[in-house]
Amino acid sequence: MMDVVTEAKAVRVPSRRMWRCWACAEEVAATGEGTCPRCGKIQPLGAETDYFTALGLPRRMAIDRADLERRWHALSRRFHPDFYRTGEPRERIVALENTALLNRAYRALRDPIARAEYLVRLEEGAGTEIPSQPPQELFEEILEIQELLMDYRAAAPDERDARRPQLEARRQEIRREYERVERYLTQDLFPRWDPLSPEAAPSPTEKAVLLAEIKEAIGNRAYLRRVLNGLEEALSASGVD
């Protein structure tokens, strides 16, 4: 399990959305500008801050890449440790940990699939497993491919050529399936997520059903990727020897 890293411990004040500034003890809004309004010192984003909040975005699947990058750049200019080299030790830790969080956040959110996985875990808990599994309807097919691959690897190099076209055909087939699953994820499932925002008061089952579908598709895609890698590896290795 991977998670956000931020160890800077801001002192929490009783109201949940407020922190105390580590330098001057002023109350600071947890999701504020990241700097203390009184003394101007940078504040820890906090270990519980999710990637969307860290980058000032709503929890949506749809993200404008250019906007995401602009936000990341602007926040890097504010928090990067290079600008606090001569600062006090505490400030330097805040800079380091905030920047580490922002970098992880940017990496996870810029890729739609990683973003979806992250959203699922935000909704269902950080430990949520997304098992990699074959699409039901391709189960038989994939078993056949595994056998073909085994035979192919066991075959003498000069026999392999005869088997190549068969493998090649399977490779193309799996690639089409892979692309189909990815399209289904990004074009059918993802757009259905954003309208389910809390303001729209979606029914819990509606949300759960969609999440289950998303998880399944992500798992299918990961599985197909592995099969595809296996096929590609076998085919390219034979080209060499």
Added chain:
Amino acid sequence: MPALDLPIAGAHRHKQPRVVGIDLGTTNSLVAYMDGDTPRVIPDEDGRRLLPSVVCFHADGSLTVGEAAKRRLTENAARTVYSVKRLMGRGLADVEAERCFLPYRLSEQHLDVVRIEIDGRLYSPPEVSACILKDLKRRAEAHLREPITQAVITVPAYFNDSQRQATRDAGRIAGLDVLRIVNEPTAACLAYGLHRAREGTVAVYDLGGGTFDISILKLQEGIFEVVATNGDTHLGGDDMDRRLAGCVLNEIRAAEGTDFADNPAFTEEVRIAAEIAKITLTDAEEAEIHLELPNGSLYYRTLLREEFEELAAPIVAQTLEPCRRALADAGLTPEEINEVILVGGATRVPLVRRRVEELFRKRPHSELNPDEVVALGAAVQAGILSGQVQGMLLLDVNPLSLGIETVGGAVEKIIPRNSTIPTGARQRFTTAVDGQISVDIHVLQGERELAKDNRSLARFQLRGIPPMPAGLPIIEVTFLIDENGLLTVTAREVRTSTEAHIEVKPSYGLTDAEVERMILESFEHAEEDVRVRQRVEAQTEADQVLAQAEKVLPLAAEFIAQGEMMEEERERIVQALEALRNVRQAEDAAVIRATLDEVEAVSRRFAERVLNHAVREAIAGKTLMEAARE
């Protein structure tokens, strides 16, 4: 503080200490600084800009660094260390392949951190590098006339954690606080990007003496974002020399029945001749190699560029695969790269230029001197850290994935390669046996599936886990890679919220205690170092006072005319200043200090008058301005 310093000076004195940029190269090292908004290389007293990374340890315990050590390399082959960068952060097994090329000995006893053995004394690679760094530090102090204690040092982008750590240790041993470790290709890009509103995607191809790096960056409004990096820490121009030398030795063996392998001085001579031939062939179509063999016969040969290119081709070819991998990681095609920058002396080889141009399908840049551009970039980064350079920010990546060994010797990746740094990850572990109170964790760096094929960084033992049934404790381990690409690890048991103790055993590094000892040893000459520093400080102060005096002394005439000051007083000041000018170059700081005190004593009243005068002027100025406004 001398009184003359009072009126106007101060701006110089109170600014932040200067941070220099250092390129600690396999074959050559340089130091640079920001002169206003321009990075400049600092030459030595003789005007030389490159310091050969060569250290000779003499029998009497003294040492020579740089050009002098390099010139006498063949005489002192066994006691002269070059290419020490190839040994940084490495174990004996890692350097097995190239050991036979090195004329100096490596100790058989030290497996984890190699030690160079000379006259029965052992030197770790960071200690040798520290000798080079100290020389650069002195060079900078002499040129800038101020003590230098802070530096940015560059490393190949593809250096792993142990190699970076070793570089930082070298800095510490040399008395430098290493504020930042920067990747060489990235530094080069900073130097290119400064003062140019460059936008777009840039590939930096860096082939030095001993290392190859390729980095791909996106430049946007002063942000230099590295998107992918790749390379080979054991590939460079030196390898071309070796291949050529090998070929020459083969020919000698064929003709003479021996290649004099037992004569390290001769082997060195052949290697040097090969390098000279290589460099000649950069501009000429053919080069001649003359050698006098130890048995008195002569070896002579004309080498055509074509022949050399055939020998060098495999080395150049080896650089192309990392380029393709970096492009793939960045998700870019060669056509999408807007500019290609060449860095490193070996990129002067015409074959290298041709191959790079073919791969990226565009003519590479080489306007900046490829030997110097990395040091210039390090100075720019130093300027960013000290606040002297504004608006620029470098976002670099970790070159290798970070992982943990799992059951069965596999690796679980926790931070993928090419992640922007600083970055981190949090990982949870549990126990396998009831009542288990410690867990071993093995941290690795690399891209391979099995632990044994990756670089071992460290082994940790988490201790102090409260005894619980197996699987119940949750030990949360936090990995943090800082902006230098250096890793730190912390751990805690979540259920009982006890901090687990971590015992770090770096697999290939010096322990803190060892570094401390080396710092002490390196200051066997500490007294001398302190003397040098005091002298430099005193000289700097003397220079400031003299410069200041030149500015304000003309006022004395005015004061005398107004009857506020006696002619004798001015005479005394002029004499004291003259004395100061004379002792400025003195070896002894105390002499300079004494003269400075003298200047202060005789000029105190004058300085007060100058101050009053300045205040009057200021008030007068203000009134005038107010008058103007009304």
